[in-house]
Amino acid sequence: MTQQRLWDTFSSLISIDSPSYEEKNLCEELKKRLSSLGAQVWEDDAGTEIGGNCGNLYGFLPGELPTAPLLFSAHLDTVEPGRGKRAILGENGTIISGGDTVLGADDVAGIAVILEALTRIKENNMPRRPIELLFPVAEERYCKGSAVFDYSRIQAKEAYPLDLGGAIGQAANAAPTVLSFEITVKGKAAHAGFAPGRGIHAVAAAAKAIARIPLGEPVPGITVNIGTIGGGQAGNIVPALCKVTGEIRSLSHEAVLEQWKTVQDIFAHETNAVGAMLETNHRYQITAYETPLDSAVVRRFQKACDKTGIEPSIHTTLGGSDQNHYAQNGIEGLVLACSMHDVHSTREMSNLSELEQCVALVVALMTEETI
Numbered sequence: 001m002t003q004q005r006l007w008d009t010f011s012s013l014i015s016i017d018s019p020s021y022e023e024k025n026l027c028e029e030l031k032k033r034l035s036s037l038g039a040q041v042w043e044d045d046a047g048t049e050i051g052g053n054c055g056n057l058y059g060f061l062p063g064e065l066p067t068a069p070l071l072f073s074a075h076l077d078t079v080e081p082g083r084g085k086r087a088i089l090g091e092n093g094t095i096i097s098g099g100d101t102v103l104g105a106d107d108v109a110g111i112a113v114i115l116e117a118l119t120r121i122k123e124n125n126m127p128r129r130p131i132e133l134l135f136p137v138a139e140e141r142y143c144k145g146s147a148v149f150d151y152s153r154i155q156a157k158e159a160y161p162l163d164l165g166g167a168i169g170q171a172a173n174a175a176p177t178v179l180s181f182e183i184t185v186k187g188k189a190a191h192a193g194f195a196p197g198r199g200i201h202a203v204a205a206a207a208k209a210i211a212r213i214p215l216g217e218p219v220p221g222i223t224v225n226i227g228t229i230g231g232g233q234a235g236n237i238v239p240a241l242c243k244v245t246g247e248i249r250s251l252s253h254e255a256v257l258e259q260w261k262t263v264q265d266i267f268a269h270e271t272n273a274v275g276a277m278l279e280t281n282h283r284y285q286i287t288a289y290e291t292p293l294d295s296a297v298v299r300r301f302q303k304a305c306d307k308t309g310i311e312p313s314i315h316t317t318l319g320g321s322d323q324n325h326y327a328q329n330g331i332e333g334l335v336l337a338c339s340m341h342d343v344h345s346t347r348e349m350s351n352l353s354e355l356e357q358c359v360a361l362v363v364a365l366m367t368e369e370t371i
């Protein structure tokens with residue numbers, strides 16, 4: 001019966017479209033459900049700040065246990081194609097999408113698990129810790145929502161964001177710095193037939209630079225990508241402009257800085273060589289963190305795994321999450337697997353028995369008595 005309720009929650013939340021910057025409908029539904037569970041809810045004005053129709057949703061539930069509060073979180077938005085989503089349950093508990101959209105288990109799985117865990121604790125009258133909840137918007141856009149949240153609202157010093165692939169029990173304790181960049185090479189236009197020598201070929205200069213940049217994983221633990229390139233106006237004009245975008249990521253913030261310097265040096269060299277100008281812009285989308293394996297947030301997780309018979313497996317990841325921003329604001333955390341597989345594709349899957357397992361784990365965390 002409780003499994004039926006978990007499925008009903010999951011599938012009905014999946015049916016609400018919630019692409020990044022358009023999370024309003026899901027947020028309103030969640031407000032209703034959280035209020036009926038006794039949570040005080042509050043939506044911030046992140047929507048106005050980042051250009052979406054919805055803010056980050058915060059919730060608080062006082063507890064019976066005299067312990068510090070814990071923060072649980074799951075993001076509200078999904079990637080595209082994410083409109084008209086539906087969840088289809090197979091015989092063995094496998095959940096897939098209709099095939100033309102993502103499923104949206106990333107991150108509705110996390111939301112449904114949190115709701116079901118709170119419901120079970122309530123109906124079984126289990127003494128629970130004080131719980132804080134955060135449902136950020138625009139996580140899929142380099143965590144833009146959680147970047148602008150006012151963390152002075154949060155008392156918890158420990159967080160469990162539910163937003164990871166893999167078997168239940170997997171958890172990420174470290175994530176990278178992600179630096180994204182935009183490089184513009186400014187050459188000079190000229191007629192390609194009458195006076196090619198009077199032009200400065202911006203695309204050729206950029207191409208030479210790109211050919212020299214070590215793409216992929218040039219050093220173990222550092223990835224470098226050029227994602228887009230564009231420039232030029234017409235086939236008979238020497239292109240005056242070429243714009244290139246890309247990103248660098250690593251668990252080591254310093255390594256990202258070094259690699260960014262290498263990329264800039266190579267571009268500077270190739271543009272200088274032909275007399276072109278260079279403009280570079282970069283921003284840190286997220287900053288690396290590492291949660292120590294002997295920290296309370298990790299020990300509590302291991303204890304909850306023991307209690308529920310789940311095999312814990314803690315590792316690092318090269319994917320960012322809202323936890324990157326929580327860590328920047330003094331909240332240690334562990335990102336937990338919550339039954340999402342092949343995410344960001346129309347093959348995305350979840351599984352009802354895994355969701356069940358994750359509910360048991362979250363119940364164990366929420367009712368854990370260590371201060």
Ligand SMILES: [Zn+2]
Nearest residue numbers: 075106107163
């Ligand atoms: Zn996610």
